[in-house]
Structures are given as C-alpha cells and as structure tokens.
Amino acid sequence: MLDYPAGDLAAQLSQLKAQGVQEVVIRLDALPSREAWQSLLETAEASGLEWRLWLASLPRTDGWTIAPERYRMAGNADGVYTLIAPDATRLMLAVSPRETPYLRLSSLLELSNGRATTAIGDTAESVLLLYPLRKNAMPDLWDGWDAYRDALLHLLTHRAPKQGFRGWLLQSDWDILSVSTLPTSPLAQAEWLAHLKTRYPDLTELERAWDTSTKLERHEQATWLMPLWREGRGLPYLVAPDESVKPQELDPNRSRFWDDWRAFLAERWRVLLAGLRTMLTRHTPNAEFTVLQTAPDPAELPLPDAFADPQLPLGWYLPAARRDQWRTQLLLETLRRERTLEPLSTLIAEWAADDAERASLFQTFAREMGIERVYWRGRVPEEAWRTLTQTDAPPDAPTLQPFPATLWGLTEIRRYRSGWWAPSVQPDLQPLLWGFEIHGFQKATEVRTLDAQGKLDITRQLELCLWVDEGEREITLRCFDRAPLTAFDLNGQAVRLDVRGDRVRLRVGATPVRIRGFQSEPICETSIEAWTARVGDLFKRGNPTGQDAQVLKFNFDNALGIYRRNPSQGFALLRTNWFEFERAFQPYRWIEAESARQHEFGTVRRDPALSGGATLWLNTPMPIESASATYAFSLREAQAYTLWLAVRGVPSGSVEWQIAPAGEAEATAPAEGMAVLSAERAVARYADQCYWLPLGTATLKAGEYRLTLRWKPSASQPPYYAEWDAILIAPPSVQPKHILPPMY
Incomplete structure (x- = not known):
C-alpha cells in the first residue's frame, strides 16, 4: 500500500512489481488537482500492476x-478550574452536586488554544461536566460531503481509472464519539428538522418520545436541544447552548432522543x-466498492451496529499500535x-x-479466516516481502467452534483440530449451571434424515459441550x-460413553467434549453428589456468623427431597440452596467493580464475558491525577486478608487503597497501601484479556468497612484508560482464578 502524493510513485510501483507484488492500494489523503489526477492514473496504469x-x-x-463519561472533573474547595479540551473552540460547562445529579448552573466558555480558566464558588462537593464544541468532531455528511463528491465527480468526468483498476476503498471514520x-x-x-417532522408530525408525539418536561x-x-447525558452518565436534561429554549428535565431511561439521533445519522x-x-460504478463499472473501517479499539465503548452496513462489502484497517490484539479481534469479528x-x-x-515471521503468521491466520485481500501499509523490507509471498495461501473457509460469551471467563480462545474455540453472543448457546468445577453449555440442533419411504425427517436434539x-x-x-448418544472432543477423539439405564458416564478433561443426541436436557448427577457432600462438610463447621446452619440444612434437605420426587423441577431449587450454603460460609468478599457506591470513573461498560456482566470503565482525554x-x-x-483486583487490558498505573470503618467519615484508616499494576504481578488471567493482581494485605476485625481504591495513571499524557472487573477480599489461603467465586 502506497501513500499519495509521492514524488517517486512510478519508481515505487516498478520496485514493487520487481519484488513480485501483483496488486497495490494507493491512499489519497486528499483529492488531487486535475493535472495530478491525470498523472496518477497514467502512472498506475502504466505500471502493469492491479491497483485500487x-x-x-x-x-x-x-x-x-456529548460524552459526560469522559469529559468531567471533580469539584475542589478553591473553586478555580483550568479547563482543557485541546481540539475544542467552545465549552458548555454544567455543574451538579455529587450526590444528587441536577443542573445547578451552566455557562458557555470560549477557549483559547483549547484552554480556559474559570472560578465557581461553592463547588467542593460538586461535579463539573464539560461539553466541548470540537473541531472536525465527526464525518461531514452535509456541505463537506457534497463538496467532496462533486470534486471527485469532476475528476472522474475528466479521466476515469481504466487499465488494471480493480476497485475503491472508502474510509469510514465513525467511532462512539462521532455518533x-x-x-x-x-x-x-x-x-x-426534516427528519423530526417526518417521524413526529405532531409535536405532542415528539414531546412524549423525548419525555420533555415543558411544551414545545x-x-x-427540538433541533436546538442538546442532551446532557449518555452511556448512563451525565444530567437528565435537554438544553439549548444559546439558552433559546428552557432546559427540559426528563427521565433518560424513557427519552428516545439518542435513538432518534443515531437513526437519523445511520440513515443519512x-x-x-x-x-x-x-456514481463510482457509473464511471468504473467493473470496479469493486469496499467500505474500510478501523478495527474497534478494545478499550473503547462499542459502536452501534447501524454504522456497519451489512449491505456493503467491508474491510478492516489494523493499526500497528494494537497488533498484539489483531488475531483475537479478527477471530471475534x-x-x-x-x-x-x-x-x-x-x-x-x-x-x-515486525519481523517477517510474525507478519507471515498473521497473514496466514487472516487467510484461514477467509480474508480475500491482505495489504500491508508501510515500507516492507524486500526480504520480509519475499517471506510473505512464499508463505501466502488462498483464503480458506473458517472453521469455528463457538461457546457462550458468558463462559469466556472460564476458558480461553484456542485452536483445536475441529476449529477455533471462540466466544459468541448467539442466543442458541445456553450455559449449564452445574457448579464451580464443571463447565458447559447446550445447543439446540436439527438432525435431517430420510425415512424408508424417502421422506425428510427432521428431529430436534440437544448437544452438550x-x-x-x-x-x-x-x-x-x-x-x-x-x-x-455420541461423544467426541474438539480434537476429534471419540469419548467412551457408559450407558446404564438412565445414567450416562463419561470422562471429561480440559479439552471440551461434545455429546450429541439428547432430546431433553439431562441432569448432572455428579453435581448433585458434590453439592450434597459439600453441604454435609460445611454443616459440620457449625453456624456461620449471622445465620443458622440448621435452617440452611433444612432448606437444602427439602430441595433434595423435591429433586428425588421430580428431578426436572428440583434441580434448580437444589442448586440455589447449595449456593446459599456456600455463600453463608464464604470467608471472603467478592465485589463487582461496577457496584461502586461512588466513583470518579467514566461509566459502567456492559460486557457479558466479564464478572457480573459489566466493568467500571475510564477512558478520558482530560488531564487527571x-x-x-x-x-x-x-x-x-x-484475621489477615489479601486484596485482589481484576483489571481488563494490559495493567498500568498504580492503585492506592484504604480501608476504614463504614460509619465514621473521618476515622483513621486501619489499613492502607499501594500497588503497582503490571502483568508480571498477575496470578491469573481469564477471558484472554483480564488479570487478577494483588494489592496488599491487611489485618481486620469483624465489622462493616468502606474500601476506597484510587487509580493513578503512569502515562504522562492523556488519554488515560483503566477498566476494573471485580475485587476480592480474602484470607491468604484463597486465591482468585477466573470469574467464579474461588474455592475455600
């Protein structure tokens, strides 16, 4: 792939052809003049290469x-603030009490070189939300697009690509901020305005859809209004920056503003x-048209699906800064x-x-995923290019073995002989809740056979993994x-089934085993036996603090009786009572990071693969300490306890922690410490992206406590990213492993 303009374009094309390159992509940062366009086409056509x-x-x-989850500041006692938004010219500032979100005051500020200083009294217990007017903040689908299209049409009318031309790539620059x-x-x-009039001819319908508090x-x-909330953060208001419309207080969970806005953008x-x-097909009838998107950043909030139009061929651009994640991202996509x-x-x-071997391995993987065209952007050394050419192969049909994304924390992506084992959110994969030691899921399948008369017979079955x-x-x-029934593991090895009456025995290891042929969901007798033995062992320990073991045992025995009379109905009840027993005796506390009573992070990020289905997420361009x-x-x-923190992504920065009695705001902390976050200190990794890290130890008495964790970035410049999944406070003998409560 070549960047244009380039003074030595002809020489570069000639060199690439001599190295055995068959096709190149020429990247246009801007549309050239008519003369430069003519020269570009003539040079490309004369090269003898195929080109796009x-x-x-x-x-x-x-x-x-509108990004209150990342443009925000904590109030201070002085009330003097330096506001920084490097790519902004103006800024709307909203101030809200920390405890009860409401629009206490707002103001519009002019920025000089992306900075402004302001003084606001009585804001020590407040939060400042910033709404910047950013330069080049989103794709211009209006005046700018019209001008670009007309200029491109002018060039095509003058001279259209011909010899060797294979297609167009159009860069899509949508991200969560631009939408x-x-x-x-x-x-x-x-x-x-036209969109709103078409969708809501009656203003009353618009007021109801947006949940406005006063009549329009x-x-x-309505077109002058701007929301102050997004992604569960911000203030529940629609306001006009110029104050031409009275602020509209609303319920953000009921307002359809964001649905309407994104539908408008996607349609446009x-x-x-x-x-x-x-237009392009008219002038280059045999050329392909591909929309090129930058691969999503795993540290960012997801882009709505509407902006990945399935009706158009799609390509991905993979930045070198995230090359360690290329394989995982491409596999999931x-x-x-x-x-x-x-x-x-x-x-x-x-x-x-990159060394040629690493690049070659990824190129081979891309072919395995069915990618037809793989291009490399940059000056690839001749020796490396020779290696890429020699090891290249035609695209293959990918073979994938999906498992539920909710179980990703209990396994890892890997390749078996039957295909790639990878997480999926497809609804037909249902997890099996059989305890902490046996993992699995079921999937409904259809078996098509021909009977003796040649008629098609379709049988619905369940497959367990x-x-x-x-x-x-x-x-x-x-x-x-x-x-x-039949059983085999993902490496294609048959697994022996010992069938005796209504019982089926088999041996299961770390390589997943698939069992086919069930017409109804079976029950795991091994789990029943393990739960019963576990409850008996815990019962011998006496009463857990604050609970009566006799009552817990009575409830479990009742559930066991129901199970013996009606296994289908009693299994779930028995599982619930076993877990209540486990939870009553647990010597540790498992805390979901997103359940913070108070936090200065950005927002709660939903992800079914992680503990609790969410994380506490921060990704801000603001200069924070x-x-x-x-x-x-x-x-x-x-007793003595160890603090553990599960983080997503490569750990960075440090965490200062403090534990204090819950009811005493100014109490002296009985325990505090600091830990550097790094992958080398992790004791476990799960879901191919999360790490369990120790923060320190503390000797604590029984009672109620308040835990404060303060993350400090190690990078000198924003953006700053941190994402926490879970917290564990446990005796030294208990160590976390994945997303399930650890054994004790």
Whole structure:
C-alpha cells in the first residue's frame, strides 16, 4: 500500500512489481488537482500492476460532543478550574452536586488554544461536566460531503481509472464519539428538522418520545436541544447552548432522543454511501466498492451496529499500535459476521518493523479466516516481502467452534483440530449451571434424515459441550430419554460413553467434549453428589456468623427431597440452596467493580464475558491525577486478608487503597497501601484479556468497612484508560482464578 502524493510513485510501483507484488492500494489523503489526477492514473496504469484507490480523510465538521463519561472533573474547595479540551473552540460547562445529579448552573466558555480558566464558588462537593464544541468532531455528511463528491465527480468526468483498476476503498471514520456529536452545520440542522417532522408530525408525539418536561411550540425548538447525558452518565436534561429554549428535565431511561439521533445519522450515512457507490460504478463499472473501517479499539465503548452496513462489502484497517490484539479481534469479528453471511473481504495491516515471521503468521491466520485481500501499509523490507509471498495461501473457509460469551471467563480462545474455540453472543448457546468445577453449555440442533419411504425427517436434539479447568473427571448424567448418544472432543477423539439405564458416564478433561443426541436436557448427577457432600462438610463447621446452619440444612434437605420426587423441577431449587450454603460460609468478599457506591470513573461498560456482566470503565482525554471508587463491605471474622483486583487490558498505573470503618467519615484508616499494576504481578488471567493482581494485605476485625481504591495513571499524557472487573477480599489461603467465586 502506497501513500499519495509521492514524488517517486512510478519508481515505487516498478520496485514493487520487481519484488513480485501483483496488486497495490494507493491512499489519497486528499483529492488531487486535475493535472495530478491525470498523472496518477497514467502512472498506475502504466505500471502493469492491479491497483485500487483508497479514499481516506473524508471531510469532517465541527460539533458538540456529548460524552459526560469522559469529559468531567471533580469539584475542589478553591473553586478555580483550568479547563482543557485541546481540539475544542467552545465549552458548555454544567455543574451538579455529587450526590444528587441536577443542573445547578451552566455557562458557555470560549477557549483559547483549547484552554480556559474559570472560578465557581461553592463547588467542593460538586461535579463539573464539560461539553466541548470540537473541531472536525465527526464525518461531514452535509456541505463537506457534497463538496467532496462533486470534486471527485469532476475528476472522474475528466479521466476515469481504466487499465488494471480493480476497485475503491472508502474510509469510514465513525467511532462512539462521532455518533455522539451534534453538528453545528445549518444544513445538518435543516435535515435533522426534516427528519423530526417526518417521524413526529405532531409535536405532542415528539414531546412524549423525548419525555420533555415543558411544551414545545414548534419543531425547530427540538433541533436546538442538546442532551446532557449518555452511556448512563451525565444530567437528565435537554438544553439549548444559546439558552433559546428552557432546559427540559426528563427521565433518560424513557427519552428516545439518542435513538432518534443515531437513526437519523445511520440513515443519512447509508443514503450517501449508496449514492457514492452508484456514481463510482457509473464511471468504473467493473470496479469493486469496499467500505474500510478501523478495527474497534478494545478499550473503547462499542459502536452501534447501524454504522456497519451489512449491505456493503467491508474491510478492516489494523493499526500497528494494537497488533498484539489483531488475531483475537479478527477471530471475534469473523465469528460475528458468520451469522450475517457478510464476511470481511479486505484487511489493511499497518507495518511496524515486525519481523517477517510474525507478519507471515498473521497473514496466514487472516487467510484461514477467509480474508480475500491482505495489504500491508508501510515500507516492507524486500526480504520480509519475499517471506510473505512464499508463505501466502488462498483464503480458506473458517472453521469455528463457538461457546457462550458468558463462559469466556472460564476458558480461553484456542485452536483445536475441529476449529477455533471462540466466544459468541448467539442466543442458541445456553450455559449449564452445574457448579464451580464443571463447565458447559447446550445447543439446540436439527438432525435431517430420510425415512424408508424417502421422506425428510427432521428431529430436534440437544448437544452438550462440557469441560473442566484441569485434569480429568468422571461425570454422570441422568437422561430422560433413550435416544442414542455420541461423544467426541474438539480434537476429534471419540469419548467412551457408559450407558446404564438412565445414567450416562463419561470422562471429561480440559479439552471440551461434545455429546450429541439428547432430546431433553439431562441432569448432572455428579453435581448433585458434590453439592450434597459439600453441604454435609460445611454443616459440620457449625453456624456461620449471622445465620443458622440448621435452617440452611433444612432448606437444602427439602430441595433434595423435591429433586428425588421430580428431578426436572428440583434441580434448580437444589442448586440455589447449595449456593446459599456456600455463600453463608464464604470467608471472603467478592465485589463487582461496577457496584461502586461512588466513583470518579467514566461509566459502567456492559460486557457479558466479564464478572457480573459489566466493568467500571475510564477512558478520558482530560488531564487527571487520579480516579477513585468507593465500596462498602462487611467481614465476619477477624484475621489477615489479601486484596485482589481484576483489571481488563494490559495493567498500568498504580492503585492506592484504604480501608476504614463504614460509619465514621473521618476515622483513621486501619489499613492502607499501594500497588503497582503490571502483568508480571498477575496470578491469573481469564477471558484472554483480564488479570487478577494483588494489592496488599491487611489485618481486620469483624465489622462493616468502606474500601476506597484510587487509580493513578503512569502515562504522562492523556488519554488515560483503566477498566476494573471485580475485587476480592480474602484470607491468604484463597486465591482468585477466573470469574467464579474461588474455592475455600
């Protein structure tokens, strides 16, 4: 892949052809003049190579960015603030009490070189939310797009690509911030007005959909309104920056503002793409048209699916800064797109002085994922290019073995002989809750056979997939049908089934085993036996603090009786009572990081693969010194405890922690400490992206406590990113492993 303009374009193309390159992509940062366009096409056509044009750096426009989860500051006693937003020209500042979110006051500030200083009295217990008017904040789908399209049409009318030309790549620059930006363009506001009038001809319908608190007089007033909330953070108001409309207080959970805005953007984007594709096809009828998206940043909030149009061929651009995550990201995206039947067709990977072997391995993996075209951006050394060429292969049909994303914390992505074992959110994969030691899920399948008369017979069956953390274990299943069963592991090895009556025994190890043929869901007798033995062992320990073991045992025995009379109904009840027993005796406290009573992080990020289905997330461009989160917990016994923190992504920065009695605001902390976060200190890794790290030890008495964790970034410049999944406070003998409560 070559960047244009380049004074030695002809020489570069000639050199690439001599190295055996067959096709190149020429990246246009801006549209050239007519003379330069003519020269570019003639040079490319004369090279004898196949070539494509990459339309990068599409026009962008200014807009108000609504991101209170990252543009926020804690109040201070002095009331003097230096506000920094490097790419902004103006700033709307909203002040709210920390405990009760409401719009206490707001003001509009002009920035000089992205900075402004302001003084606000009585804000020590407040939060300052910043809403910047950013330059080039989002793709310009209005005046800028029209000008770009017309200029491109002018060039095509003058001279269209011909010899060797294979297609167009169009850069899509959407991210979560750009779809959360309201442009200031008059044309954009006019089209937004037309959209609202079409969707809500009656103003009453609009007021009801947006949950406005006061009546609107005309549709134009709605286009002036800007929300102060997003992603569960911010203030529940719609306001006009120029104060032309009275602030509208509302319920953000009921307001459809963001649904309407993103539907408007997505519809406009699809219409423009379709129009551009039609124009390009008219002038280059045999050329392909591919929308190129930058691979999503795992540290960022996800982009709405509406901005990945499945009707167009899609390609990915892979930045070198995230090359350690390329394989995982590509695998997950391939699995996601397998259900839509719209696979990725193109990859452009940024070369970053990788050794040829590493690059070759990724290219081979991309072919295995079915990628037709793989390009490398940058100057690839001739020897490395020779290696890439020699080891290349045609694209293959990917073979994938999905498991529920909710079980990702109990296994890891890896390749078996039957395919890639990877997490998926597809709804037909249902986890089996069989305790802490046996993991698995079930999937409904259809078996099609021909009967003796040649008629098609469709039988619905269940397929189970089971595994354990380590070693091997014999498992007994209780079946409620006599259908024939088969079992094999993901390496293709047959697994022996010992069938005796309604009991089926098999051995399961760390390699998942698939059992096919069930017509109804079986029950794991091994789990029943383990729960019964475990309850008996715990009962011998006496009464747990604050609970009566006799009552817990009575409830468990009742559930066991119900199970023996009616296994299908009693299994879930028995599991619940076993877990209540476990929880009553647990000598530790497991805390979900997103459950913080108070925090200075950005927002709660939903992710079914992680503990509790969410994380506490921070990714801010603001210059911050730290971010804290406060939790309440109780301990039953006086002893030494170790603090553990599960973080997502490569650990960085440090954490200062402090434990104080819950009811005493100014109490002296009985325990405090500091820990550096690094992958080398991790004791466990789960879901291929999270690490369990020790923070320190403390000797504590029984009672109620308040835990404060303060993260300090190690990077000298923003953006600052941190993401926490869970916290464990446990005796030294207990160590975390994944997303399940540890054994004790």
